[in-house]
Amino acid sequence: MSTFVTLLVIGLSEGAILALAALGFVLIYKATGVINFAQGEFLLIGAYSFYTAFVVMQLPIVLALLVGVLVAVVVGVVVERFILRPMVGQSHISIIMVTIGLASVLSALVQMFYGTQPRSMPPILPRGSVSILGGTVPVNRLWAIVICAVVLGLLTWFFQKSRHGVAMRAVADDQQAAMTVGISVRRVFAMSWALAAISALIAGVTLADITTVEMNIVNFGLLVFPVVIMGGLDSVPGTIVGGLTIGLVTQFVSGYMDPGLAEIVPYLVLVLVLLVRPYGVFGEKRIERV
Known part of the structure; x- marks a missing residue:
């Protein structure tokens, strides 16, 4: 029972971080139709930018976050304006290749300035552990769950209720109709990329605090793809469910079976979902006439 509780909390914390990172991916796809293969690198940029402000520049934590x-x-905004916007009207495979190239460039820039050695920074979240139902649970994992849950709730509210969020949904449904009622599609595109980068920042900083600041954050970001495929590329609730599911499955397989197998389980889930339900558990099934 103690092992189960520990794995449950760790799985929920990693699943919540995954869901937050994947939410940015979904926002970009819903608003622009772009599949962003550089989302993992956005986590990396977020973690290292905070590290630079907090450790190198020694700014207070609030200023470092700002x-x-x-x-x-x-x-x-720069990626959307100068890299993706010129690609409007190009084929989907061309845009995908551009985001793959962008991922390589961002990763190379981080390596050029910081190298590949892991870096440590003062803890942000409280350390220590507590006992829950006989299991020893790290306190920072509990805080990670709370932070990600709050941010996910705020972003979901923004997308569902705020004026800008409604504009993003309108553009996602029909760009031409949105333009006729005065919505700036270009502004919505820029906003979606900015929000995706912010969600990746928070996910990257949280992950770096409970682990370490290193290039492997990109590998964690790759788990975004099983999450969004499982939940649905265009589903915000599906992203949350998918993130928690992948996080829990990975931890339970690692704890009860084999850590090596746990590394490939998310991708086995991805293949299984594609075979059974290609549009995701919560995704919208679209039938287009060609």
Whole structure:
């Protein structure tokens, strides 16, 4: 029972971080139709930008977070304006290849400035452990769940209820109709990339705090794809369910079976979902006439 509780909390924390990272992926896809293969690198940029402000520049944590948000917004807007916007009207495979190239460039830039050695930073979340139902649970994992849940709730509310969120949904449904009622499609595109970068920043900083600041954050970001395939590329609730499911399955397989097998289980789930339900558990089934 103690092992189960420990694995449950760790799985929920990693699943919540995954869901937050995947939510940015879904926002971009819903608003622009772009499949962003650089989402893992956005986590990396977020973690290292915060590390630079907090450790290298020794700014207070609040200012370091603000610097991280500013960097995330700038990166998101620059990518949309100067890399993706010129690709409007091009084939989907061309845009996918551009995002793959972008991922390589961002990763190379981080390696060029910081190298490949893991870096440590002062803890942000409380350390220590507590006992829950006989299991020893790290306190920072509990805080990670709370932080990700709050941010996911705020972003979901923004997307569902706010004026800008409604505009993003309108553009996702029909760009031409959105333009006729005065919605700036270009502004919505830029906003979606900025929000995706911010969500990746928070996910990256949280992950770096409970683990370490290193290039392997990109590998964690790759788990975004099983999450969004499982939940549905265009489903926000599906992203949350998918993230928690992948996080829990990975931890239970690692704890009860084999850590090596746990590394490939998310991709086995991805293949299984594609075979059974290609549009995801919560995704919208679209039938298009060609």
